[in-house]
Amino acid sequence: MRASIVVLPGDGIGPEVASAGVAVLRQVAERFGHEFTFAEHAIGGDAIDRFGDPLPVQTREALLAADAILLGAVGGPKWSDPNATVRPEQGLLAMRKLLGVFANVRPLKLHPRTAALSPLKPERTKGVDLVFIRELTGGIYFGAKTRSETDATDECRYTVEEIERVVRHAFELARTRKKKVTSVDKANVLETSRLWRSVATRVAADYPDVELEHQLVDSMAMHLLTRPADYDVIVTENMFGDILTDEASVLAGSLGLSPSASIGGPGAGVYEPIHGSAPDIAGQSLANPLGTILSAAMLLRHSLGLPDEAAVVEAAVDHVLEHGNLTRDLGGNATTHAVTRAVLDACNAKAEAA
Ligand code: NAD
Numbered sequence: 001m002r003a004s005i006v007v008l009p010g011d012g013i014g015p016e017v018a019s020a021g022v023a024v025l026r027q028v029a030e031r032f033g034h035e036f037t038f039a040e041h042a043i044g045g046d047a048i049d050r051f052g053d054p055l056p057v058q059t060r061e062a063l064l065a066a067d068a069i070l071l072g073a074v075g076g077p078k079w080s081d082p083n084a085t086v087r088p089e090q091g092l093l094a095m096r097k098l099l100g101v102f103a104n105v106r107p108l109k110l111h112p113r114t115a116a117l118s119p120l121k122p123e124r125t126k127g128v129d130l131v132f133i134r135e136l137t138g139g140i141y142f143g144a145k146t147r148s149e150t151d152a153t154d155e156c157r158y159t160v161e162e163i164e165r166v167v168r169h170a171f172e173l174a175r176t177r178k179k180k181v182t183s184v185d186k187a188n189v190l191e192t193s194r195l196w197r198s199v200a201t202r203v204a205a206d207y208p209d210v211e212l213e214h215q216l217v218d219s220m221a222m223h224l225l226t227r228p229a230d231y232d233v234i235v236t237e238n239m240f241g242d243i244l245t246d247e248a249s250v251l252a253g254s255l256g257l258s259p260s261a262s263i264g265g266p267g268a269g270v271y272e273p274i275h276g277s278a279p280d281i282a283g284q285s286l287a288n289p290l291g292t293i294l295s296a297a298m299l300l301r302h303s304l305g306l307p308d309e310a311a312v313v314e315a316a317v318d319h320v321l322e323h324g325n326l327t328r329d330l331g332g333n334a335t336t337h338a339v340t341r342a343v344l345d346a347c348n349a350k351a352e353a354a
């Protein structure tokens with residue numbers, strides 16, 4: 001098949017991990033006889049420096065014409081002055097809104113070797129296999145903001161429609177899995193959460209085969225560490241999902257392993273690791289590329305409809321996690337390049353065997 005893929009390297013380790021994802025996609029195209037074209041565009045701090053805009057018009061136009069989008073990460077200390085008028089992260093949020101990708105899918109699977117590196121005891125994390133569905137285009141991220149010398153506000157607003165579509169997405173996914181949805185909110189305090197809870201309860205009536213439980217976000221943060229294997233699909237609003245998914249990534253051994261897919265819009269999906277630009281390790285080939293490579297596998301499956309190719313990439317990552325020298329975040333001393341190379345080799349071996 002033919003596909004045009006927009007690549008947004010961004011800032012910090014973004015370009016390092018994005019190029020790992022592209023290398024894997026190129027190899028998949030070659031091995032399986034597909035024609036993928038890659039067009040790099042500016043986003044984030046890099047785009048502010050070059051075009052004065054974190055999501056320049058050329059990037060917007062390319063995003064709207066793409067079949068799929070692979071993103072590294074944006075942001076960094078250079079652009080983080082709290083009084084700055086323009087910020088890299090605004091480019092990311094504008095892109096999500098532009099594409100209408102309201103469902104951010106963040107799976108968490110454990111691999112025995114890396115789970116052993118988690119600060120949690122292996123008996124706590126045994127059997128963990130969960131997926132977060134994070135609402136991505138609403139809530140406090142997108143409400144009105146004000147700032148004066150003496151105060152500041154961020155409005156949190158959700159409509160029934162915004163809640164319903166993402167909760168339905170979670171139920172549909174749960175139907176293909178362990179048939180359990182945990183809806184996370186702060187309904188004891190927030191009006192938006194009370195609306196969220198009532199919509200989730202109503203939607204659940206359409207899915208009698210799926211169990212729904214409600215959980216308050218503060219205790220959820222605790223349960224994720226004490227009994228993570230009890231969860232299947234976890235659906236929650238934008239900011240809670242942002243925080244809980246970084247927390248949950250530690251169960252798998254490293255933030256650098258977690259992929260994501262942002263889908264549900266009329267056009268292309270966005271695929272990116274859940275981590276940020278990691279300024280503390282940028283430019284040293286220390287970044288773990290596996291979260292981005294697994295995001296590329298999600299791109300193959302969800303945007304290009306290539307499940308066999310996605311499975312080859314995932315099996316290759318599993319192979320490297322089992323046998324390879326890993327990056328420093330996972331206790332190894334391999335470079336970003338070396339881990340990427342190992343995945344490419346394993347992909348070749350798996351594709352031959354397939
Ligand atoms: P971060 O995710 O960039 O880093 C947190 C810690 O995890 C750091 O110690 C970092 O070295 C480590 N880490 C992250 N990814 C790694 C990888 N692939 N391999 C090995 N180690 C990895 O979070 P932060 O430091 O709070 O944020 C830095 C910048 O990134 C901020 O400007 C923030 O806004 C931005 N950010 C962007 C995205 C995105 O583009 N999607 C996501 C999160 C944060």
Ligand code: IPM
Nearest residue numbers: 074075089092093242274276
């Ligand atoms: C993420 C990031 C972004 C978010 C930031 C950089 C705007 O943390 O993708 O998880 O909060 O959504």
Ligand code: MN
Nearest residue numbers: 242243246274
């Ligand atoms: Mn985040």
